[in-house]
Amino acid sequence: MRTLCLVIFCILGVSCLDQPPCLDSQNNRIEISFKSIDDNTDKTITVDSVYVSNPLFIVEKNIDIAGTEIPLYPDMNEVLIIIESASLQDSIKLQYEARPKLYSRECDVEMIFNEFSLEYTTADSIRLNLELIPPQIEIVF
Amino acid sequence: MAQNDTVRIEFRSIRLGIDGFGLIRSAVTPGLSTIEFNGELDMTKYILAVDLGRFSQEIDSLPRYNYDITGNYFRIGLDANFIPKDRDGSIIAFGVRYGRAGFDDRIDYDYSDSDLGTFSGMTAFNNDASASWLEAHVGMKARVYKGIWLGYRASYKFGLNIKSSEFEPFIIPGYGPGETNTDSDTTWGFNYYILIGLGKN
Structure with a gap:
């Protein structure tokens, strides 16, 4: 038993833990898209x-x-x-939290943006998917 | 069952020890200082155990970031000894622990965005942050000389619950990596310790 204990002790001693890879959280943007009120398809406008x-x-x-x-x-x-734009004059105000995040000591610090909420908007029709990564806003007109 | 096959729950010894893995890590890792003391009440079939530790580390990766953490922790739990009748007094045990840490940490960093540019001198800190977790482990201890034991345990740590204010800590004293720097909410830990037994041994 004593020998077994010492052998396993040495084996574990040379083991190591890997650092996780650096991750790009991809959540430092908000996506805005314009949608047609008629058929909900993408709508290209000149801004x-x-x-x-x-x-x-x-x-x-x-x-x-x-x-x-x-x-x-x-x-x-x-x-x-x-x-x-000629067809759209809108403002959207969102609140959020920004927190630094360190995945691994080899990585740069990333920012995590979350807890999004709409404070106000002048848009008549808007769809919010703020839980998605990245958060998405669709302006329908 | 013959009477000499039974193992009664009775006091066998008190062992006091220190985590050698932490001492080695402190010696070879710049910026790291950690020490953990272990206490055990050996009741033959069961072992009541307490760990007390102090942890501080500074990770200097400037100009990208500098991370600094200082804290204390404890673990308390029970081990079941699978070989209570071993004639050397060696132990193979499965155990559970409840762990809790209190700590302060701070990160100074630069952040770059491809559109907005570089933000220098950013800082975030957690004062009086805390964390709790559970551990299940297997371990062995062998009496190598009279009242001296050498032991280790491999712990599966889970159920991490962090209370922090400004950011998720990178390291949890006594636990390991914070949940933000792993893909899962669990981790593994190893302890190697030297124990000195007091009592009947």
Whole structure:
């Protein structure tokens, strides 16, 4: 018994645990898409601008798009998204939590954005899937 | 059953020990300081066990991040000895533990976003964070010389419950990796310890 104990002791002594791989959480964006109210298909519009306010970041400008991705500030807990086009003048304000996350000591720190909630919007019809990764907003018109 | 085959639950010894694995890790890992004391009340078939530990570590990976954690923990539980009649007094045991840790941790980091740029000097910290968990383990102890035991145990740790404020801790003292840096909510741990027995042995 004493010998068995010492042998297993040595075997376990040379074992090691692997570090998990670095992960890209893919949740540092909000996806916005435009949908047709008639058949719920993607709707391409010409936007004058899509931007985030305070601090200002212009996401899209003078382009035909059916959707876009909004980056999230890691040092804020809310985002005001403003969409300006000939057919659409809307703003959407969301609240969220941003927390750093370290997967492995070999990885960079990632930010986890969650606990999204709608504070207000001027859009007439909007569908929110804020539990998805990334969160999705559909503007229907 | 013959009378000499029965094993009564009776006091056999008290053992006090220290986790050698933690001492070795502290010696070879920069920034790590951990020490764990073990106490056992050997009642022949069953062993009441308590572990007390202190853990601190600084992981300096600047300029990407610097992570710093300090905390204390304990485990308490019961082992069942499968060979209570071993003539050397050796032990093969299955046991369960309840573990609990209290700690403070802090991370200083830079964060880069492909669109928004780099955010430097970001900080998050947890003051008075806590965690609890359960362990099931198998272990062996062999009396190598008179009242001195050498032992180890492999523990399956699960049921981790963390209470933190600003971010999920990377390390839980006494448990191992926080649940944020593994794909599952469980982990494995190893302890190698040297115990000194007091009593009948």
